[in-house]
Amino acid sequence: MAKENIGFIGGGNMAEAIIKGLLKANVCTEKQLCVSDIRKERLDYLEATYSVKTFTNKKEMVKVCPIIIIAVKPQDVKTVLGEIKEEVSPSHLVISIAAGISTMFIESLLPQGVPVVRIMPNTPALALAGMSALTSGKAATTEHLNTANKLFKAIGETVIVPEKLMDAVTGLSGSGPAYIAVIIEALADGGVKMGLPRPVALKLALQTVLGTAKLLQDTNLHPAQLKDMVSSPGGTTIAGLQVMEKKGLRGILIDTIEAATKRSQNLGG
Ligand SMILES: NC(=O)c1ccc[n+]([C@@H]2O[C@H](COP(=O)([O-])OP(=O)(O)OC[C@H]3O[C@@H](n4cnc5c(N)ncnc54)[C@H](OP(=O)(O)O)[C@@H]3O)[C@@H](O)[C@H]2O)c1
Incomplete structure (x- = not known):
């Protein structure tokens, strides 16, 4: 079982699928799960349905969550990273599921040395039958990759690939x-x-x-x-x-x- 708190930035469809999977697979308890979203009604729904802790202020969430999952649409990633960068340190693990956003791009918007793992899940994750491909950024160790792998196994199968193959992953399992x-x-x-x-x-x-x-x-x-x-x-x-x-x-x-x-x-x- 994971020991750390896991904080989702963006509490949409994919975040909900992952939360559901993590709880169903007993990877963590609801007490360890935190969500921040700009939509208050989404936070209310997730709190009522899964008993997760919710935050309107994402900086406050980042302070208490060593693992951060970026689950906003790709076009919102830059804004979100800009908002949290001062609270993120190399002791965090930042996992991004935003399609088409490279680890290099994410690293460039965060302090140096922050471990980043990029994951491409697919829609069957909503039925806990997803296929997720993982790749690591410059500062992420095998341990970081293993942590992310364990989390995403809760919503289906996983593979680890070099980042240059992420477009082919998108073409096959993503689409x-x-x-x-x-x-x-x-x-x-x-x-x-x-x-x-x-x-x-x-x-x-x-x-x-x-x-x-x-x-x-x-x-x-x-x-x-x-x-x-x-x-x-x-x-x-x-x-x-x-x-x-x-x-x-x-x-x-x-x-x-x-x-x-x-x-x-x-x-x-
Ligand atoms: N769904 C899939 O099958 C799938 C597959 C592979 C990868 N992905 C990736 O997963 C990510 C999430 O997809 P999704 O389908 O779960 O999207 P989604 O349902 O739109 O969820 C994103 C949530 O984040 C909120 N948000 C937007 N800007 C924010 C901000 N600045 N701070 C906090 N929250 C913010 C959104 O609110 P608003 O609606 O008001 O903007 C929405 O509630 C995307 O990057 C996508 O590329 C999804």
Whole structure:
């Protein structure tokens, strides 16, 4: 269990998902969790729902929280760091989940030597099934990275990557939930075309995607092995696979991740 207080700056969707995960996984107690946000109603809601301590003054929160999680939108990061920089010291650990904001940028706005860990979570974190990639700044040690890793394991899986790969992470796991949502919708459309009622088609599509991912995760089977297992000679699956290959689905998905990664690079991540 974490011993330190953890303070969130920005109490929005992602902060709430992390708070929920930390409490559910018993990583810390609600007494250790603090939140500061410009929206008073958000603070009231979080305090009432999770019994966390809330602060309208973020400087006061930084004084009592050795771990600070920056969970505001990317465009608000500079303002927030400007507001807290005088209270932040190298004994803090600053974790940022702001998409596309580099550790170098964060370090440049804080006193020298403050350890910074940057994390890219994704939306399934809201269902505690997230995928978070972590990378460390100049002053962060392995211990800092491990601390951040433990916290984010509470909302799903984690990987540690060099910062130069963060754009590819954004392109794959960050944007990925949108692509999978489109695939699920399209599978359901196919079912509807072939006569299934919409709610039934959607349920079949959703559970097939979820179940396939879980089976691959549980068994460590390579996706190609699973595809071969399901494709009997002259059967239905191979007939469908032929269409996927002819229409170039693999190429489409590879190009999709490439386009999203390049967009992230252009945004300056
Ligand atoms: N949601 C995701 O799936 C996801 C995935 C990966 C990374 N992220 C990153 O996570 C971060 C948070 O995303 P989110 O979806 O949780 O955003 P969000 O719901 O908009 O939460 C941010 C909260 O911070 C508040 N805020 C704005 N400026 C502030 C300030 N100066 N001081 C204190 N609080 C302030 C916002 O208030 P207002 O609404 O009034 O501005 C809002 O309540 C973003 O940087 C995003 O890039 C999110």
